[in-house]
Amino acid sequence: xxxxxxxxxxxxxxxxxxxxxxxxxxxxxxxxxxxxxxxxxxxxxxxxxxxxxxxxxxxxxxxxxxxxxxxxxxxxxxxxxxxxxxxxxxxxxxxxxxxxxxxxxxxxxxxxxxxxxxxxxxxxxxxxxxxxxxxxxxxxxxxxxxxxxxxxxxxxxxxxxxxxxxxxxxxxxxxxxxxxxxxxxxxxxxxxxxxxxxxxxxxxxxxxxxxxxxxxxxxxxxxxxxxxxxxxxxxxxxxxxxxxxxxxxxxxxxxxxxxxxxxxxxxxxxxxxxxxxxxxxxxxxxxxxxxxxxxxxxxxxxxxxxxxxxxxxxxxxxxxxxxxx
Amino acid sequence: xxxxxxxxxxxxxxxxxxxxxxxxxxxxxxxxxxxxxxxxxxxxxxxxxxxxxxxxxxxxxxxxxxxxxxxxxxxxxxxxxxxxxxxxxxxxxxxxxxxxxxxxxxxxxxxxxxxxxxxxxxxxxxxxxxxxxxxxxxxxxxxxxxxxxxxxxxxxxxxxxxxxxxxxxxxxxxxxxxxxxxxxxxxxxxxxxxxxxxxxxxxxxxxxxxxxxxxxxxxxxxxxxxxxxxxxxxxxxxxxxxxxxxxxxxxxxxxxxxxxxxxxxxxxxxxxxxxxxxxxxxxxxxxxxxxxxxxxxxxxxxxxxxxxxxxxxxxxxxxxxxxxx
Numbered sequence: 001x002x003x004x005x006x007x008x009x010x011x012x013x014x015x016x017x018x019x020x021x022x023x024x025x026x027x028x029x030x031x032x033x034x035x036x037x038x039x040x041x042x043x044x045x046x047x048x049x050x051x052x053x054x055x056x057x058x059x060x061x062x063x064x065x066x067x068x069x070x071x072x073x074x075x076x077x078x079x080x081x082x083x084x085x086x087x088x089x090x091x092x093x094x095x096x097x098x099x100x101x102x103x104x105x106x107x108x109x110x111x112x113x114x115x116x117x118x119x120x121x122x123x124x125x126x127x128x129x130x131x132x133x134x135x136x137x138x139x140x141x142x143x144x145x146x147x148x149x150x151x152x153x154x155x156x157x158x159x160x161x162x163x164x165x166x167x168x169x170x171x172x173x174x175x176x177x178x179x180x181x182x183x184x185x186x187x188x189x190x191x192x193x194x195x196x197x198x199x200x201x202x203x204x205x206x207x208x209x210x211x212x213x214x215x216x217x218x219x220x221x222x223x224x225x226x227x228x229x230x231x232x233x234x235x236x237x238x239x240x241x242x243x244x245x246x247x248x249x250x251x252x253x254x255x256x257x258x259x260x261x262x263x264x265x266x267x268x269x270x271x272x273x274x275x276x277x278x279x280x281x282x283x284x285x286x287x288x289x290x291x292x293x294x295x296x297x298x299x300x301x302x303x304x305x306x307x308x309x310x311x312x313x314x315x316x317x318x319x320x321x322x323x324x325x
Numbered sequence: 326x327x328x329x330x331x332x333x334x335x336x337x338x339x340x341x342x343x344x345x346x347x348x349x350x351x352x353x354x355x356x357x358x359x360x361x362x363x364x365x366x367x368x369x370x371x372x373x374x375x376x377x378x379x380x381x382x383x384x385x386x387x388x389x390x391x392x393x394x395x396x397x398x399x400x401x402x403x404x405x406x407x408x409x410x411x412x413x414x415x416x417x418x419x420x421x422x423x424x425x426x427x428x429x430x431x432x433x434x435x436x437x438x439x440x441x442x443x444x445x446x447x448x449x450x451x452x453x454x455x456x457x458x459x460x461x462x463x464x465x466x467x468x469x470x471x472x473x474x475x476x477x478x479x480x481x482x483x484x485x486x487x488x489x490x491x492x493x494x495x496x497x498x499x500x501x502x503x504x505x506x507x508x509x510x511x512x513x514x515x516x517x518x519x520x521x522x523x524x525x526x527x528x529x530x531x532x533x534x535x536x537x538x539x540x541x542x543x544x545x546x547x548x549x550x551x552x553x554x555x556x557x558x559x560x561x562x563x564x565x566x567x568x569x570x571x572x573x574x575x576x577x578x579x580x581x582x583x584x585x586x587x588x589x590x591x592x593x594x595x596x597x598x599x600x601x602x603x604x605x606x607x608x609x610x611x612x613x614x615x616x617x618x619x620x621x622x623x624x625x626x627x628x629x630x631x632x633x634x635x636x637x638x639x640x641x642x643x644x645x646x647x648x649x650x
Contacts (some may be wrong), residue, residue, distance in 0.1 A: 121522060121524070143611065145642060146471060146519075146641075147471075147475075147627075147641065149471060150523045150524055153523040177523075177524060192523035192524075194519060194521045194522070194523070195518075195520075196474075196518065196521065197446060197516065198474050198475045198478040198502075198517035198519070198626075199446075199475055199478070199517075199641060200642050300472065301523075302472075316470035316471075316472065316524060317524035
């Protein structure tokens with residue numbers, strides 16, 4: 001906590017010096033303690049200049065998703081106030097599930113610099129190479145019926161799309177139900193998992209993966225055809241901690257709006273950002289494939305697909321493809 | 326497995342002797358091995374007579390829910406073929422959740438002679454005193470949308486009600502969503518928990534508690550007013566393993582019918598056994614209470630309640646009370 005407070009002070013000064021005396025006064029600690037924390041911050045990748053009689057100033061910060069770095073960007077909300085950071089983890093979802101079972105508060109997040117067994121939808125793998133993206137799990141405890149849980153996936157998709165646009169200026173469209181596309185390629189994915197009873201939700205564990213700073217060579221040729229990153233699309237790198245902070249604020253705002261006013265506003269936002277609406281698509285699932293026009297989503301987040309005979313199908317779970325016609 | 330096969334042979338004979346030679350032949354094992362397993366069965370509460378030249382015969386079986394005893398009653402189905410038995414456990418749900426995460430097959434069950442932290446709906450406690458009831462968790466892996474999960478609670482309620490009637494001859498009614506009543510008192514409860522994504526179910530962990538052999542003195546005065554057992558209502562005791570076996574067969578039959586033909590038949594069965602339908606009830610939840618007439622359930626297992634102004638409310642989660650008017 002001291003280290004975090006110290007980092008906040010240095011960051012506030014925006015590159016100007018802050019004296020040891022002032023730090024000592026404001027954080028109520030000794031010069032020796034300050035020096036210890038400065039050393040730790042340096043070990044964590046912060047470049048901090050120390051000049052006699054002038055004090056300390058922050059020169060550069062690492063692109064880290066540690067608790068102290070992310071806490072600089074989470075703002076006034078309650079989401080992200082409790083951060084569990086792991087350098088490497090099998091899956092942030094696993095860690096978050098365990099935390100939720102142990103009673104973690106709403107808004108708790110798990111972040112990792114690398115996932116070795118990152119998961120996507122329907123048990124698929126999600127590539128999460130070290131230091132390149134946002135690999136995060138967020139714990140929500142909404143008092144909503146189970147039937148409405150898919151609405152949360154759509155809410156999160158809107159938030160991710162908005163956060164990407166805010167941070168990078170890139171246009172980020174949503175492909176039902178949970179892919180975020182930039183220039184038609186996947187740049188982020190959402191995995192919404194539940195701990196629930198048949199008639200009440202205990203916890204929603206939202207996994208969010210965002211490809212931030214991967215370069216072209218991070219992807220195999222095959223993957224490069226369908227996936228991209230903010231860096232590839234914009235030609236610049238982004239602070240992952242800032243992406244996390246902006247994203248958490250977007251989610252928290254939409255989430256409270258949703259709990260108070262229902263799905264209506266989220267539905268409009270989602271539809272305005274939906275890539276596939278009005279397009280001819282194929283919905284492929286284990287039970288078969290249906291091709292037709294994507295008409296919209298229902299109040300429960302179900303995709304409505306009108307086939308060539310005019311029959312409207314309710315799609316609960318499927319992969320969407322765009323047939324080449 | 327040998328012990329289980331030996332018990333099956335002895336049980337098949339229905340109290341007649343079976344020779345050591347025959348056992349040895351059929352199970353392909355030595356006389357010494359047989360003797361070892363007979364000793365183990367005796368330790369587990371089986372009374373087995375051993376007479377020179379005639380062999381062994383089973384006199385009495387314990388009222389146990391061990392894997393070997395339950396396996397005598399599970400029939401030809403696949404449910405209950407994989408049994409995890411614990412003498413005492415915090416909650417069979419916890420054990421089953423862990424098994425499901427580790428990939429347990431559909432139809433796997435967890436049984437305990439006693440639960441020290443048995444759970445009911447909405448985090449409530451479920452009393453599970455030693456040796457008196459069926460405390461069981463069943464793992465299902467249905468390929469159905471999340472929205473339909475509440476249908477499974479209703480399906481299980483029908484199966485529990487049918488199994489109780491089959492075993493005891495008592496009439497067992499269903500109180501929405503998941504209580505089984507005998508003479509208006511609670512005799513069984515169902516807790517349906519999920520491991521799921523927003524658009525697909527990984528596992529459904531169904532917890533079932535049935536009060537079988539509790540006597541009146543097992544209940545406090547307060548509980549005795551609202552709870553009962555098969556023994557109290559019928560004046561006789563039942564083999565819990567048989568209750569489990571009959572129940573698993575009822576569930577498996579209904580479950581396959583449901584997966585093939587949908588909720589229609591289950592809905593009719595449920596409604597024909599529903600205690601509250603057509604009655605004046607109060608549905609109480611965290612958001613308030615609504616009193617009116619229970620009209621029926623929807624295709625998604627939602628209770629329809631018509632208030633005094635003729636407005637029909639969809640009740641997703643609530644406790645049902647019967648107002649004294």
